[in-house]
Amino acid sequence: MTAEHFNLSEALLDVHLAAGRGDRPALRCEGVTQSYRDVSRLVARAGNALCSLGVEVEDRVALLLPDSPEFVAMFLGAIRIGAVPVTLSTYLTRDDYAELLADCRARVLVAHASVMPRIAPIRSDLRHLRNVVIAGGDPGDDIGYDDIRRAQPDELAPEATTADDMAFWQYSSGTTGRPKAVVHLHGPAIAPADLHGTHVVGMNADDRVLSVAKLFFSYGLGASLLIPFRHGASSILVPGRPEPRLVFETIARERPTLLYAVPTAYAALLAVPESHDLSSLRRCISAGESLPAPLYERWRARFGLEILDGIGSTEIGYIAISNFPGRARPGTSGQVIPGYEARVQRADGEPAAIGEVGDLLVRGPSTAAFYWRQRAATKHTFRGEWVFTGDRYSADADGYYTNHGRSDDLLRVSGHWVSPLEVESVLLRHAAVRECAVVARADGDGLIKPCAYVVCAEGATAAAALADELKAFVKDSLAPYKYPRWVEFIPELPKTSTGKIQRFKLRSSRLADHPT
Incomplete structure (x- = not known):
C-alpha cells in the first residue's frame, strides 16, 4: 500500500496560492514585503538551485543564515525537493561547527x-561537504547565493514525500552537554500550528508576528515560519541580534x-x-525557560500585557503546555494544550499525586522521531x-503545571528536595538582582547545598554585604534549608545560543573555589 503524499512546503505555501491568497504578505524584512506568491517563487528557485548541485532526497543541507x-x-x-535542512545557530564557534x-x-x-571565517579553518576536515553557497557577501571561490538563485526557474513541483519522511533537523541547545540532532518528520511538523497556533494564540491571517527567538531555534522556527505560514499570517524577520533597543524599534x-520571546529577552x-x-x-508568548512570576508581574504592570508562558522542547516539536489568554497563572507553565497529553510520574513510573513533584512526560502529534546517531539518548x-x-513538574487540581527545574538540577538538601527555580524566583524579587541561577555545590563535609550565581542590576555593587543581604532575603521567604549558602557575583550567566542557562557550566565552574 502506498503512503499518502504529504510535503510540508505545500501545507505552508501551496494552500494559500490555491485559495487565492497569493498576494497576502508573508514576510517583512528590512523594509521589504514579500507575498506568499513571492516566497513560493523564492522557494522554487532555492530548491532548483539545490538540485543543480546534485542534492537528492534525504541529503542534508546545513543552513547557517540569519533570519532572512x-x-x-x-x-x-x-x-x-525531499532533502533535509539542518538549521545551525550563527552564534557558535569554529569547534562547534566542526x-x-x-x-x-x-x-x-x-x-x-x-x-x-569560522568555517574556513575546518572546511578541509568536512569530508561529506561538497558545496558551499554564500549569501550576504563576496562568495570568493564558492557559489554566490544570488548567482545560483537567479539562474533557476521559479516553479518546482514538490517531491512525493509522505508524512513519515524526514523534513528537517534541529540540534538541541545543549543545556546538559553535547547537542543532539533532533529529527523531525513532514507530518508532525505541521501540528504546532494547528494546536498552539489555534488554541493558545488564536492566530489569523491579519496577524503580524515578531519573534525574538531565531529561526535556527525550535521556538523561533515555529513562531516565525511554521505557525504564521500555516495560518496565512505575516512574519517580521530581524537578521541581527535582537538587542532590546532594536526590538523596540522594530x-x-x-x-x-x-511577540514571541524567551524570559531572558523580556527581562532585557x-x-x-x-x-x-x-x-x-x-x-x-514565552517559552525556552520558565518565566518567573515577578518578571510576569513587572511586564504586566509596565505594558498592560500578560505573557503566556509555556513549556515545550525541540523533541516535543513546540509548546505542549501553556497559559491561555485570560487565565494565566504567573509562576506556572499553564495547562495542557488540546491535542497533547502530559503526565507527572514518580521514579518508579507510577503517577504522581496532585501537587507532588515528579518527571514530566508529554505525548502529542508534533513529537520528533529520534536523535541522529545517538541510540542510547533516543531510548532515554x-x-x-x-x-x-x-x-521536574507538579500539577495542581486545576491542571496547572509548575516547573521545579531539570531532573539533574534538583538539590537534595538536608533530606529535602530543593528546586533551584523556587530560590531564583525569590532572588529575582530583590532590586539588586538582574539575573541569577542556583546550582548544587558540596560543602566542606561533602553535603549538597544551594549556590547562587548572581548578575547585579544596574547600580548595585557586588560585595560581601550584598551577598549576606541576599541570603537573608531568601531565608525570610523560604524554608531555612533552601537559602543559598554561597552567592557568586558574575558579569553574565553562561547560556546557549538560544538563551537557556547552561547550569552544567556553573556546576563545573572554577568560581566555586571563591565563595562569598
Whole structure:
C-alpha cells in the first residue's frame, strides 16, 4: 500500500496560492514585503538551485543564515525537493561547527558571509561537504547565493514525500552537554500550528508576528515560519541580534500583533528605561525557560500585557503546555494544550499525586522521531509515544503545571528536595538582582547545598554585604534549608545560543573555589 503524499512546503505555501491568497504578505524584512506568491517563487528557485548541485532526497543541507528571506527560501526549498535542512545557530564557534557539520554529514552548506571565517579553518576536515553557497557577501571561490538563485526557474513541483519522511533537523541547545540532532518528520511538523497556533494564540491571517527567538531555534522556527505560514499570517524577520533597543524599534516601525520571546529577552526589554508603545501587540508568548512570576508581574504592570508562558522542547516539536489568554497563572507553565497529553510520574513510573513533584512526560502529534546517531539518548528520551522531558513538574487540581527545574538540577538538601527555580524566583524579587541561577555545590563535609550565581542590576555593587543581604532575603521567604549558602557575583550567566542557562557550566565552574 502506498503512503499518502504529504510535503510540508505545500501545507505552508501551496494552500494559500490555491485559495487565492497569493498576494497576502508573508514576510517583512528590512523594509521589504514579500507575498506568499513571492516566497513560493523564492522557494522554487532555492530548491532548483539545490538540485543543480546534485542534492537528492534525504541529503542534508546545513543552513547557517540569519533570519532572512534566504533562510526561509533554502529551508522550504530543501524540504520541497525531499532533502533535509539542518538549521545551525550563527552564534557558535569554529569547534562547534566542526562537530555539528561532521555529525549531520551535510552535502551542502548555505552560509552567510559573516560566519565564513569560522568555517574556513575546518572546511578541509568536512569530508561529506561538497558545496558551499554564500549569501550576504563576496562568495570568493564558492557559489554566490544570488548567482545560483537567479539562474533557476521559479516553479518546482514538490517531491512525493509522505508524512513519515524526514523534513528537517534541529540540534538541541545543549543545556546538559553535547547537542543532539533532533529529527523531525513532514507530518508532525505541521501540528504546532494547528494546536498552539489555534488554541493558545488564536492566530489569523491579519496577524503580524515578531519573534525574538531565531529561526535556527525550535521556538523561533515555529513562531516565525511554521505557525504564521500555516495560518496565512505575516512574519517580521530581524537578521541581527535582537538587542532590546532594536526590538523596540522594530515594534514601533512594523507594529506586530504577536511577540514571541524567551524570559531572558523580556527581562532585557524591561531593563530599558525609556517608555515604548506596545499597543499593537495583542499577545506576548514565552517559552525556552520558565518565566518567573515577578518578571510576569513587572511586564504586566509596565505594558498592560500578560505573557503566556509555556513549556515545550525541540523533541516535543513546540509548546505542549501553556497559559491561555485570560487565565494565566504567573509562576506556572499553564495547562495542557488540546491535542497533547502530559503526565507527572514518580521514579518508579507510577503517577504522581496532585501537587507532588515528579518527571514530566508529554505525548502529542508534533513529537520528533529520534536523535541522529545517538541510540542510547533516543531510548532515554523517546519512550514509545511519550517524550521524557527531563523536567521536574507538579500539577495542581486545576491542571496547572509548575516547573521545579531539570531532573539533574534538583538539590537534595538536608533530606529535602530543593528546586533551584523556587530560590531564583525569590532572588529575582530583590532590586539588586538582574539575573541569577542556583546550582548544587558540596560543602566542606561533602553535603549538597544551594549556590547562587548572581548578575547585579544596574547600580548595585557586588560585595560581601550584598551577598549576606541576599541570603537573608531568601531565608525570610523560604524554608531555612533552601537559602543559598554561597552567592557568586558574575558579569553574565553562561547560556546557549538560544538563551537557556547552561547550569552544567556553573556546576563545573572554577568560581566555586571563591565563595562569598
